[in-house]
Amino acid sequence: MDAAEERLPTHDARHEQRLVNEIMELLVTHYGGGLSEEELDRGIDGLHRVIQLARASHSGQLRKSGEPYFFHPLRVAHLAARHWMDFASVNAALLHDVVEDTPVTLADVVSDFGDEVALLVNGLTKAIGAELSREDLKAETYRKQLLVAIEDVRVLCLKFWDRTDNLQTISALNPEKQSLIAEETRAVYVPLARHLGMGLVASRLDALSLTVLYPHRAARYQNAVKALMKEVEAPLRRIRSKIHGAFEQQKLPGLLKDRWRPFAVAAAQSMNRGFSSLYTLEIQVDRTMDAYLALGLLHSLFPPIPGKLRDHLNVPSQFGYQALKTTVQAGKYRMRVEVTTRKLARFNEAGVLAPGFEFRKNNFQELMRSLLEGESAFDTESLRLASASIQVYTPQGETRTLPEGSSALDFAFDIHEQLGLRAIRARINGQTRLLKSRLMDGDQVAIERADSPQVLPKWLEWAVTPKARNAIRRYLRSRVRKKP
Secondary structure (H helix, E strand, O other): OOHHHHHOOHHHHHHHHHHHHHHHHHHHHHHHHHOOHHHHHHHHHHHHHHHHHHHHHOOOOEOOOOOEOOHHHHHHHHHHHHOOOOHHHHHHHHHOOHHHHOOOOHHHHHHHHOHHHHHHHHHOOOOOOOOOOHHHHHHHHHHHHHHHHHHOOHHHHHHHHHHHHHHHOOOOOOHHHHHHHHHHHHHHHHHHHHHOOOHHHHHHHHHHHHHHHOHHHHHHHHHHHHHHHHHHHHHHHHHHHHHHHHHHHOOOOOEEEEEEOOOOHHHHHOHHHOHHHHEEEEEEEOOHHHHHHHHHHHHHHOOEOOOOOEEOOOOOOOOOOOOEEEEEEEOOEEEEEEEEEHHHHHHHHHHHHOOOOOOOHHHHHHHHHHHHOOOOOOOHHHHHHHOOEEEEEOOOOOEEEEEOOOEHHHHHHHHOHHHHHHEEEEEEOOEEEOOOOEOOOOOEEEEEEOOOOOOOOOHHHHOOOHHHHHHHHHHHHHHHHHOO
């Protein structure tokens, strides 16, 4: 035990060691099989050195709550390891505040731990500038994070864990500061998490932020959920037993999980609708074909509610979630059920970080660049719109992913800027429509074009995507400059 550990209270030292041990175990479990013995030893040795530097650098620093500061980066690293992040990411999580709050420099991080860790730490370090206002500094910090994220999306994931821990330990700050952090989280990091397919992470960040902003309403909601959980405990046990029995009879392995809706504005508003709006039974099976079999067995046990079946196994939902969704009448309870595979369940939880999935990196990079090219320092409204998506099709059957609420004009610019500038009409599912027509999930869209640009100022009201709006503004400005 080193001197820093000896200065900690006993329970703090035990807690620290437990977190360190769990981080090690998670990394070895997730990555040990794919690394050689030498690589694994090198990774573990590097992690030990990072822990020593982070502990020493933050030695004597306390958070507003009086807690030793080192526990914050340690918990962030623990969250990163739990969500399948690698050695470099966990190292960056441990070091994410050293450049900002201690004498350690970014050059020191490069020298001791390499460019990869330094890139992530730099993306998590606030922008500096004595001549900039607080708001301008915040906007520059966002831009810095997104520029690094274009190169390495892990920096945003690490920011989610940093913000999660900050929101969970926020009570020592003054109420005004708490509200600012919560509102920023909802405006920036919740939509970013959704765009990265991390719907459950987004919901968690949103619930934590809303609990800060509306503590009394959150407490009433939690009390209502606890009361409902107690009321349905016995009936749910019988329902699960019935499902398990049907699965065993068909020799279908399945994992059943209870999922209660986290606090949200919509959740609080729907409390009076009771069980069906607050609870979802998640069923995880091994293969996609097993999911359809499980759905059939479920519907044979409990009558399905017409119009409530959604197949998002092959075409993800607007936030990237992949599952079969249905609602059944289980005795007196109307119950939502989602059936997915174990592999997809990991994706539903961790999005871009889940192993075995190829993230649509080009789509993400294009959105980030469009946001950075916008008129404002950081276009939070466009970011919010882009966090939920629809899939539409070209006449050749090519899939295009657009933000929910996109118009035919947005589709034209998504295909090519010159097509957008020359667009005059759209054909949506074979019907002639105006360019301002909003698209629905699954629409097939064709664009009719003129020989020359047809851009009008009112197009800015029709377009929602950053790519389209930036192109329209550039063209209108060029027209103004050309006028004598």
